[in-house]
Amino acid sequence: MTIEEIKEIIQLLVETGVAEIEVQRGENRVWIKGASSGQDTQISLMPASPASPNSSVPYSAAQLPSPSLPSTPLPPIEDNLPVIKSPIVGTFYEAPSAGTPPFVKAGDTVQPGQVLCIIESMKLMNEIEAEAPGVIVKKLVDNGKPVEYGEALFIYRPL
Amino acid sequence: MTIEEIKEIIQLLVETGVAEIEVQRGENRVWIKGASSGQDTQISLMPASPASPNSSVPYSAAQLPSPSLPSTPLPPIEDNLPVIKSPIVGTFYEAPSAGTPPFVKAGDTVQPGQVLCIIESMKLMNEIEAEAPGVIVKKLVDNGKPVEYGEALFIYRPL
């Protein structure tokens, strides 16, 4: 691998905001970790508000009044499992109506098309369905709470 | 991998802000980690104005009207030899008076205390003396030209 090629890779790193890259060609190997500026690119894709005080997010929450509504504090993703996100803004309901049991609970196996919850938006009840078979690992939002676009609703394990 | 190539990689590291890099070629391997804060400090000590267009100095000369007086464009230091700098602001004279030969010229060996040039400041003629024995390699300022504090006047080779 020539210096020119390495330069190109670094350029890519800086431009795309990729954090680390490792390239191996036969016996040649290069490993690069983007730094302060490379990290920034990553930061620009991170959730804005729940920055921990020691993070290097441009404007850290420590010095700023953080918005009271959580701007998508991405939940700790247990074991790197995927999440089911809200496709709309609205109010989350776990059950068809008050007093009835929830559509799903942790441990349930769900099939494609199965209703997982309702998001109420402009008085309309939107049923959110499972897209693939899986097991619900955890419900992330409390009943009746507002959710943003893209907010994680459930952690699930695909089957 | 030659030292020259390693130098180039380090240069790249400094310019792009990459944090770490590892390059392996066959049995050769080099791993470099940029000094997170040290790196910045280094940049902040770089000359501000004569920044080359591809440098990462905060505001590059390419996009800015550069000051017409050279803000100490550190001259190319030939073979990494030391320079003798001006201790004051003023006008540089290579000779005691017009028409007389210069105090020193390239190739001259100078002794401590020997006068190298005059810097005129507020009508006062300040004689600049050699501090250590050496050979003058190059005069960097033209006769009668203004010099800043810290501006390089001569390149010399210590004896």
Next chain:
Amino acid sequence: MFDKVLIANRGEIALRIICACKELGIRSVAVYSEADRNSLHVRFADEAVCIGPAKSAGSYLDIPSVISAAEITNVNAIHPGYGFLSENADFAEVCQMSGITFIGPRPEVLKLVGLKQSAREAMKTAGVPVLPGSEGILKSAGEALSVAGKVGYPVMLKASAGGGGRGLRVVHSGDDLPNLYSQAQTEAAAAFSCGDLYLEKLVQDPRHIEFQVLADLHGNVEILGERECSLQRRHQKILEEAPSPSVSPQLRQTISETLAGAMRDVGYTNAGTVEFLMDQQGNLYFIEVNARIQVEHPVTEFVTGVDLVKSQILIAAGEPLEQILDSPVAIRGHAIECRINAEHPETFAPSPGRLTALNLPGGIGVRVDTAAYTDCVIPPYYDSMIAKLIAYGHDRAEAIARMRRALDTFVIEGIHSTIPLHQKILADPDFLAGNFHTNYLSNKNWGQAAVSPG
């Protein structure tokens, strides 16, 4: 007064409105797309809700998402800013039905002034000068030919629902008219789902001049002078000033009085702008109403001392104008705004990307409205404006000198910007002499500006 206001916009205008809310002690809710997660309007609002993906059709333009965000955050009112949903009568109507105050005119007034031909009729009735042209919508190319014969060529065919130059054709002779008529009709139908056209006399090399309106809920209307917006590229304003170097105090007063009556007659409320063309004899002709806060509102704020965005909120909350404004509002000094866009200064090619270095000018007489910061990313999804740079002076010469030094100390690296173009304009003898019109930039060959006036 409102407790909490949602700002249905992004960028500098969202931040501008958040600042107005903070000054009034009102809590603010930002909405944002996934591309704007790290934006300053998200950072500085009291609350923020992600409403959709980067593309504005699914976020900033999506009425259900915006209304849902307003409902889950329990706001009293929505400020729409400019662009996006700001002049959307449907949106204003949904707000009304949802019990949320829309900070802008009533839906029916938005509808009236949004249709160019009906706005023109209303203004004409109230005595505001309009361009000679068709009475209402043209029924056929034949009618267009007959009207054009009466007002004299060249004429313009315009889409009634139009904007941005779509459905617009310049006609130089009757021979070309039938062809151009059907082209314009097809284009208008495709762009606005409405092929209605009308016809107006073409003004050669016009100036673009607009008057700022504030109207409260109690029938009081105040005109806060005019702005000169003739410097445009591709029908987009690039540099604005107040007052106009070509409007006399007499003309200002006459138009202001007529306009105040006209806006009262149509039931206009909140802030708005009435746009005029000025011909080479100095006559003004109404062209359209912009029923929202304008990008260039700060030049009016500088010369009148009125905070237009705070005024919008106060008006929507029911405050009468005499509580909001000094009486009488005086015009003092001169202000210029340069739009600093993420564009190549010569080709106007968009230049989105990361600002690797940023130095904002400051000091006396200089105002910057921006949501940019060092290391922020200008996304490719929205308009290209990075910042508005506004300079004020006792007179036009001082404002120009201030603007020049502000441009000299404005540093943007990492992307191209229109700063060099503005530096060229502010050194140009024609600009300095106030000698320009809407074709100024294209005549100078500065950038690839379109030739037809807007």
Next chain:
Amino acid sequence: MFDKVLIANRGEIALRIICACKELGIRSVAVYSEADRNSLHVRFADEAVCIGPAKSAGSYLDIPSVISAAEITNVNAIHPGYGFLSENADFAEVCQMSGITFIGPRPEVLKLVGLKQSAREAMKTAGVPVLPGSEGILKSAGEALSVAGKVGYPVMLKASAGGGGRGLRVVHSGDDLPNLYSQAQTEAAAAFSCGDLYLEKLVQDPRHIEFQVLADLHGNVEILGERECSLQRRHQKILEEAPSPSVSPQLRQTISETLAGAMRDVGYTNAGTVEFLMDQQGNLYFIEVNARIQVEHPVTEFVTGVDLVKSQILIAAGEPLEQILDSPVAIRGHAIECRINAEHPETFAPSPGRLTALNLPGGIGVRVDTAAYTDCVIPPYYDSMIAKLIAYGHDRAEAIARMRRALDTFVIEGIHSTIPLHQKILADPDFLAGNFHTNYLSNKNWGQAAVSPG
């Protein structure tokens, strides 16, 4: 008019003066120490000369270096800013001898007003109210005892050449006086090479109020209203406003008229500030003349519309005041300045270092004077001010609301700043009521402010 001006200063004031030069079409020369190589004043001046090492004694305070820089760049004039050489009569004299215009008062006037006791005498003669105290320099502790007995305790012993609290002692009874007298004398001699002392009655919990003066080379003097500078920590101003909430129009007019005569009598020229203490009955007493532009000049600029730094340059170039100022200069609205220092907001411990993130507030009614940028370094060698944040409003309430939102959107990371202290002040009922004096901060226990008034 000058072709080229050298700015013998650094930081925001150097940039402020460069901006004024640019607006007047004058070329500017920056000087800088090795620590300031990457400063914006170096970047934006037309030329820049390194004049010495980081420590100011060898650079910004070194007269031969500054004069040499002026000579090799062929400037017509030097603007000294504030601090450093700005009130140094020797420097002004060297400028004169070198054929360079010093933008400030004449050397002999600098000398006169620089000695507190002679300034006090001159003011007293012209009818400006001064504090009861000694007539001229005290000859002995015995004379001090006798004067103190007449004016009544507590009294203050002050160094004639003094400043910054050195050589200053508060005396509560005659028993303490002899000891404190010799302490003050020793301190003054060490600090200023002059042990001369004088004595004044101590005003309890005074307000600090100062009047802005402009005087041309033709004997015309204009007083541009006052500034309220009572909010101090360790004798250093931290927040200033104009006008003062405690000066009535009548008092302003009376003092202005008397002051104009006094400044004309002493042959004062260029910009200057006359500082007063106000006692709890609202009486003003002269304390000293600051013969330079003040840090807090922007609040006066906001309420008068006068560009004080441009005025300084025009005055030095011989322009008469009637060409520079509107006549009469009116005071409109209210302005507040917060000094944003690189200090811990509670301990006031200096906090030099790199600004890792910076967001400057902007928008309507907000002005920022700063030389800071993202990633710049605040060096430990000079004063700790990073930025001046100034907010303007129609009235004090609006100015306060603007300042609050400006502070809320001002982001500095990497070092500590006084932003949180200002946020506390601007939310404090006593401040909002205009109910404060120079001991306000120490009484609140906000920071370790010294107890004795300045």
